[in-house]
Amino acid sequence: MTGRRIVSISLPRLAIESWLMRAARRGDAWPEDLPLALAAPGPHGPIIHAANRTAELAGARIGARAVDIRAICPNMRLEPAEPDRDAERLARLAFWARQWGPFSTPDGGDGIILDTTGVAHLFGGEAALLTSIRSGFARAGLTAGLALAPTRGAAWALARFGPERAICTDPLPMLAPLPVAGLRLSGETLLLLRRLGLKTIGNLAGLPRLSLMRRFARAEAQDNPLIRLDQALGRAPEPLDAPEPAPEFAAEARLAEPVIDPSDWLPGLMGNLCAQMAAADRGCRRLCLSVFRVDGERRDIRVAMAAPARDPAHLLRLFDGRLERLDPGYGFDLIRLAAEAVEPLKSAQPGLDGAVPQGVALERLVDRLAARFGTGAISRPLPQESHIPERTETPGPPLAKAPVPLARPDRPIRLLTPPEEIRVLYAIPEGPPAHFIWRRQTLHVTRHAGPERIAPEWWRDRPGTRLRDYFRIEDESGLRLWIYREGLVHDGRGGLPRWFLHGIFA
Structure with a gap:
């Protein structure tokens, strides 16, 4: 036994x-x-599926034909x-x-x-x-x-x-x-x-x-x-x-009387839960707050983190504005906070000035944005293997574990999607335009660097796709732009080359 x-x-x-x-x-x-009874389909017509006590005393039996029971209890x-x-x-x-x-x-x-x-x-x-x-x-x-x-x-x-x-x-x-x-x-x-x-x-x-x-x-x-x-x-x-x-780590509060708002108990539960995880050198990527209502219903609120965490102050902020969405019904008498997706997390020593490390600060920012706006409203760039600038990264979920692509100093962080065509007034041979119109403004190029030639990806692009020559330029006001010429004269893939503005340097 x-x-x-x-x-x-x-x-x-x-x-x-x-x-x-x-x-x-x-x-x-x-x-x-x-008398009240519930009927369900049967092989020979509706049968009694359930009945209250009055109907049972009147002769209603589970499985009996509904017409027979109706005859004895009209x-x-x-x-x-x-x-x-x-x-x-x-x-x-x-x-x-x-x-x-x-x-x-x-x-x-x-x-x-x-x-x-x-x-x-x-x-x-x-x-x-x-x-x-x-x-x-x-x-x-x-x-x-x-x-x-x-x-x-x-x-x-x-x-x-x-x-x-x-x-x-x-x-x-x-x-x-x-x-x-x-x-x-x-x-x-x-x-x-x-x-x-x-x-x-x-x-x-x-x-x-x-x-x-x-x-x-x-x-x-x-x-x-x-x-x-x-x-x-x-x-x-x-x-x-x-x-x-x-759950491996959980904290709960049993209440003597039903309550409507769990806010007063949440800080204590969070401190208890984080202390449990700290004792085991663990952190969690998800938290689940559950309230057990007196009418037999259960309501859950879940928050997710970009990286394992166990800081009570940070985790409490993720519930801001979300507790109001709970439907308390007639109240609840049990509150449970459980850690999900638990991972190892060693204690990190802060700097001499007490500041949080930069990587931790970024992760906490992502957590707060996701908690406030939802994970579908924000994204983070994920690197992709491609020479074409707009294909080198793709939007991914904010909680993805993939590394963030490193920014290249010779390319702008901000790209225009799609690139905006510009009208060239005068072009320098084998160089960028000396004057062009963009968004109804005439810009005069004072400095330039390039070109950087990028050929089309033949295994992905359609036949006839033209190459690009990228230039970094600066106008009279100090505005730095990233433009490219699409195609070459007499390349056999179309008419005259076209010019586009693809990015803006910070």
């Missing part, structure tokens, strides 16, 4: 309770003393079921339930499996842990059946067929009186077991295995009663497939 502790959360009324909550938000609240309201929306809410609830354990996942269409190994002492013991979970789901408006056991199968069976909030250490004695339906078998297999006189798990466990192995040799693994029994008793492994790993 392993030391695992698994909590199974059964939500048998998830569909009807979720529908009632959505109807209340729409202003169509339905009283509990009137005043019952019948609405279409919304299984897709229920599945989405169950997935959200599974993440929300991680306030009680690091790993969780939806279990079928009406339950959640939660791995609480090693965390019960944080809540005052396993009984207090189950009480906290049930209270949390009750505040969310959901009825939950709970059980805690060393295996997933045992917890599942006890949550649905065992005593209320059962805590199991040895599965077999507690599972023996439960029906065989607690082994998560299909309806056909359960019918066969009942015909064989095997009504309880204890009856099944007491039979010789050889005869049962012959009977169910061709059954699927998830529908084989022997495999399911071994999984429930801990004889066969059954891993828990959580959608995402638990």
Whole structure:
């Protein structure tokens, strides 16, 4: 037997309770003393998918034909079921339930499996842990059946067929009186077991295995009663497939009363989280702030960094103006700050004047711009292999790890896209124009350097593309420009050469 502790959360009324909550938000609240049922398509017409307690007392049974139930309960309201929306809410609830354990996942269409190994002492013991979970789901408006056991199968069976909030250490004695339906078998297999006189798990466990192995040799693994029994008793492994790993570094605040704004708690959580990362010489590239609402919803805000960081003051600034976007609902009682994409980060010694190194300052500037305007609004140049100036770099994401291309002193940082054609008034032979018009201004060249010849890239450019001769020029006012002549006279690739202004020097 392993030391695992698994909590199974059964939500048998998830569909009807979720529908009632959505109807209340729409202003169509339905009283509990009137019968209500949800219908889903069936092989012979609509069948009952879920019902409130009043409809159940009137005879509504899950799986029964809706017309038959209508006959015995004419005043019952019948609405279409919304299984897709229920599945989405169950997935959200599974993440929300991680306030009680690091790993969780939806279990079928009406339950959640939660791995609480090693965390019960944080809540005052396993009984207090189950009480906290049930209270949390009750505040969310959901009825939950709970059980805690060393295996997933045992917890599942006890949550649905065992005593209320059962805590199991040895599965077999507690599972023996439960029906065989607690082994998560299909309806056909359960019918066969009942015909064989095997009504309880204890009856099944007491039979010789050889005869049962012959009977169910061709059954699927998830529908084989022997495999399911071994999984429930801990004889066969059954891993828990959580959608995402638990954060390596996290800080959380549990609040006695629901609040609306997490701003007062964020500095303390950030300081705690950064201290954890500093102790391990780690930094993070993403931060996730999660608030767990009392209605069972969870809201996340994520910020990203250009380089690993753990400075609390800098990371706090990335949340400026973003906390207002949270929808608190009726308030939240748990705030969690988790570090994602963690990487090694050694401590850096500042200069003698206390200034931050230039590279760190640039990274923090990128972080603030991305947090304020979004990563899609800014970019950084990424180097490309090309002789053509406009192809030597391409816009990339601001958080890309590629090196920033080094600026050449003989080329301007600012390029015009596309290059602007200029009208030449007088040209120097084999040199730049002496006078030309650009943007309705006549410029007189006083100095020039060049030419720098750049041939077309034959493997990328179309046939007939002309070469370029670039010149660095300066006019009477000191304005320095980068111009080029496209083509040569008698090059056989067009008419007279054309002149373009491609860049402006700082």
